[in-house]
Amino acid sequence: MSDFMEKTILTLSICMGIFVLNLSAQVAPSVPVLRINADQVTSEIGPTFSGMMTEEINHSYDGGLYAELVQNRVFKDNPTAPVHWSLVQTTAAIGSITLDNTNALNDELVSSLRLDVGQADKDNPVGIANDGYWGIPVKPETAYQASFYAKTSTGFKGPVVVAIVSTDGSTIFAQATVDLLGNDWRKYSVKLITPANLTPTTAARFELTVHSPGTVWFNLVSLFPPTWKNRPNGNRIDLMQKLADMKPGFLRFPGGNYLEGSSIANRFPWKKTLGDLAQRPGHPGCWGYRSSDGLGLLEFLEWAEDLNAEPVLAVYAGYSLPPKNELVQPGPDLAPYVADALDEIEYVIGATNSAWGARRAADGHPAPFNLTYIEIGNEDWFDGSGSYDARFAQFYDAIKAKYPRLQCISTVGNEQPEAKRVHSRKPDVLDEHYYRSAMDFETQAGSRFEHYDRSGPKIFVGEWAAYEDIVPWNAKSRKLPPTPSLKAALGDAAWITAMERNSDIIVMQCYAPMLVNVNPGGRQWRPNLIGYDALSSYGSPSYYVNAMFNANRGNVVVHSSLTGMAVENVAPLNYSVTKDTATGAIYIKVVNITGSAQSLQIDLEGVGRVDSRGTCIELKSARQEDTNSLSGPTKVVPVTGSIDGLGRNFTRTFSPYSVTVLRIQTS
Numbered sequence: 165m166s167d168f169m170e171k172t173i174l175t176l177s178i179c180m181g182i183f184v185l186n187l188s189a190q191v192a193p194s195v196p197v198l199r200i201n202a203d204q205v206t207s208e209i210g211p212t213f214s215g216m217m218t219e220e221i222n223h224s225y226d227g228g229l230y231a232e233l234v235q236n237r238v239f240k241d242n243p244t245a246p247v248h249w250s251l252v253q254t255t256a257a258i259g260s261i262t263l264d265n266t267n268a269l270n271d272e273l274v275s276s277l278r279l280d281v282g283q284a285d286k287d288n289p290v291g292i293a294n295d296g297y298w299g300i301p302v303k304p305e306t307a308y309q310a311s312f313y314a315k316t317s318t319g320f321k322g323p324v325v326v327a328i329v330s331t332d333g334s335t336i337f338a339q340a341t342v343d344l345l346g347n348d349w350r351k352y353s354v355k356l357i358t359p360a361n362l363t364p365t366t367a368a369r370f371e372l373t374v375h376s377p378g379t380v381w382f383n384l385v386s387l388f389p390p391t392w393k394n395r396p397n398g399n400r401i402d403l404m405q406k407l408a409d410m411k412p413g414f415l416r417f418p419g420g421n422y423l424e425g426s427s428i429a430n431r432f433p434w435k436k437t438l439g440d441l442a443q444r445p446g447h448p449g450c451w452g453y454r455s456s457d458g459l460g461l462l463e464f465l466e467w468a469e470d471l472n473a474e475p476v477l478a479v480y481a482g483y484s485l486p487p488k489n490e491l492v493q494p495g496p497d498l499a500p501y502v503a504d505a506l507d508e509i510e511y512v513i514g515a516t517n518s519a520w521g522a523r524r525a526a527d528g529h530p531a532p533f534n535l536t537y538i539e540i541g542n543e544d545w546f547d548g549s550g551s552y553d554a555r556f557a558q559f560y561d562a563i564k565a566k567y568p569r570l571q572c573i574s575t576v577g578n579e580q581p582e583a584k585r586v587h588s589r590k591p592d593v594l595d596e597h598y599y600r601s602a603m604d605f606e607t608q609a610g611s612r613f614e615h616y617d618r619s620g621p622k623i624f625v626g627e628w629a630a631y632e633d634i635v636p637w638n639a640k641s642r643k644l645p646p647t648p649s650l651k652a653a654l655g656d657a658a659w660i661t662a663m664e665r666n667s668d669i670i671v672m673q674c675y676a677p678m679l680v681n682v683n684p685g686g687r688q689w690r691p692n693l694i695g696y697d698a699l700s701s702y703g704s705p706s707y708y709v710n711a712m713f714n715a716n717r718g719n720v721v722v723h724s725s726l727t728g729m730a731v732e733n734v735a736p737l738n739y740s741v742t743k744d745t746a747t748g749a750i751y752i753k754v755v756n757i758t759g760s761a762q763s764l765q766i767d768l769e770g771v772g773r774v775d776s777r778g779t780c781i782e783l784k785s786a787r788q789e790d791t792n793s794l795s796g797p798t799k800v801v802p803v804t805g806s807i808d809g810l811g812r813n814f815t816r817t818f819s820p821y822s823v824t825v826l827r828i829q830t831s
């Protein structure tokens with residue numbers, strides 16, 4: 165042991181997927197050596213290794229990915245006032261608006277906006293205006309789809325002018341006229357097309373005005389820009405493109421806390437998120453604002469499908485969030501919730517002659533989705549009553565009885581104290597969550613997963629993110645930029661290398677949260693991966709780390725060991741080595757967390773030929789504090805270039821504060 169203590173050189177080696185620390189008395193070589201045995205596969209790394217986690221937080225959907233531009237479109241966001249709506253009138257006109265709870269469109273949309281017009285004419289219209297989600301994005305040569313339900317008082321004459329105008333009303337960006345047809349509720353739709361010669365802006369509002377006296381009621385007032393794949397009720401194109409560029413293998417939804425809700429009544433109401441928007445009342449979300457549920461269960465599934473990602477479906481498991489901690493007791497009380505989860509699974513994968521499979525077909529998607537994983541709840545370690553074991557067992561037994569091939573994920577993982585990790589049914593997978601400082605990730609990257617019991621359940625790191633200094637749930641963090649700096653991205657990159665090296669046990673992992681509306685009041689959490697306002701978006705350095713790593717992975721991890729690296733407290737370099745067995749490409753990922761350049765000798769064994777020319781993808785910046793933003797979206801982005809002089813042995817110097825992927829072609 166004393167010999168052991170005297171050693172001065174830390175050798176980090178990966179052996180058959182087990183990361184071991186060896187202390188050796190050798191004299192440190194001037195340059196540490198990364199030895200790669202490219203013919204020794206230590207684990208497979210599947211196409212669903214890296215994915216996305218999503219929930220309605222930070223206006224991820226409403227005011228985010230879901231392309232609807234009208235906020236409070238069904239007038240339920242506030243029970244006493246038509247928030248986000250205002251009266252439009254010139255001085256010569258007379259009108260008023262009120263929230264009306266006595267003129268329901270149907271049983272679900274019971275509140276409407278009532279416009280009373282006392283005096284108006286063509287030059288002096290009166291109407292309603294919506295301020296959008298921090299503005300309405302106006303882009304040149306763009307076709308917007310407007311729609312609304314309306315009914316009029318008897319005798320009301322005249323059309324509605326539907327328009328996108330500047331916030332002061334002085335500029336009309338696009339407009340169209342719709343004739344109103346009578347005093348029962350009807351749906352109206354019209355296209356608004358902007359001209360070529362305008363400068364993009366968010367300083368705009370959406371208006372519906374009339375120029376004759378009378379009363380008009382409005383409901384489900386909607387405005388959509390063009391969407392990804394032109395899906396009606398679809399997603400924002402720029403954000404979907406960013407997500408597609410991340411090449412996600414799966415989509416974990418609908419939470420997160422959003423699944424559980426702040427009470428049982430406010431859990432994710434999947435059945436009320438299906439079908440016609442006029443049948444979706446929305447529900448109170450758990451992050452301080454109401455959800456329209458326009459992005460509902462089918463839209464989640466289609467979102468995953470559009471990105472070639474597998475859905476990872478989380479089902480409500482009878483426990484809602486602190487501080488109420490509402491709980492459904494396992495046993496008969498929980499049975500309806502288990503039945504509800506089985507219905508939900510049937511909606512996703514059932515044949516079209518099953519009740520919920522038929523409903524999916526009626527909703528427009530006859531083909532079943534590709535589903536492997538069901539997550540039972542979210543973060544159920546918060547349930548201090550200890551009921552999760554019995555609740556998990558009840559769901560597990562019912563799901564396995566009907567769908568033996570489905571894999572059940574427990575939400576209490578190895579990062580929780582042993583006393584909480586009680587499982588009378590062995591979960592197929594454990595979901596573990598890690599929100600840690602960059603330094604913690606860098607320190608733990610070399611050893612966190614190496615000691616996991618390989619005969620235990622597989623691991624899903626279903627939420628993880630590095631922060632710089634302030635924990636995400638501390639309100640002070642909201643004073644910081646919404647997305648992380650390079651400092652956090654270095655921690656994230658180190659963490660991914662650790663998960664890659666341990667992909668024999670870690671089957672899936674995803675950063676969280678993914679999306680944030682950067683406007684004041686738009687967010688509840690930081691850090692987040694992708695920021696946006698109504699008009700544009702940007703990826704954080706952590707986003708680019710995820711994207712560049714996901715695009716360069718291959719299908720196996722190969723044996724590698726790093727020797728001769730001097731370590732004080734934390735290793736200066738983190739790394740992982742993977743390979744594409746079909747092409748022979750080897751991917752070497754190296755994270756230099758220090759402010760000085762670090763050289764590494766790379767010895768490639770177990771290969772035939774090595775191409776002398778390869779590819780280097782590097783993300784770096786002069787200062788760790790550097791980051792991206794809406795006004796500077798590309799300050800810290802990866803740069804791809806060719807490198808020469810590769811072979812079985814070569815030395816590479818890694819820039820200060822950098823994340824690098826070397827792609828080397830072998831045969």
Ligand code: AHR
Binds near residue numbers: 421543597676677689
């Ligand atoms: O990602 C934000 C929140 O963090 C999630 O809703 C919850 O699962 C976790 O505590």
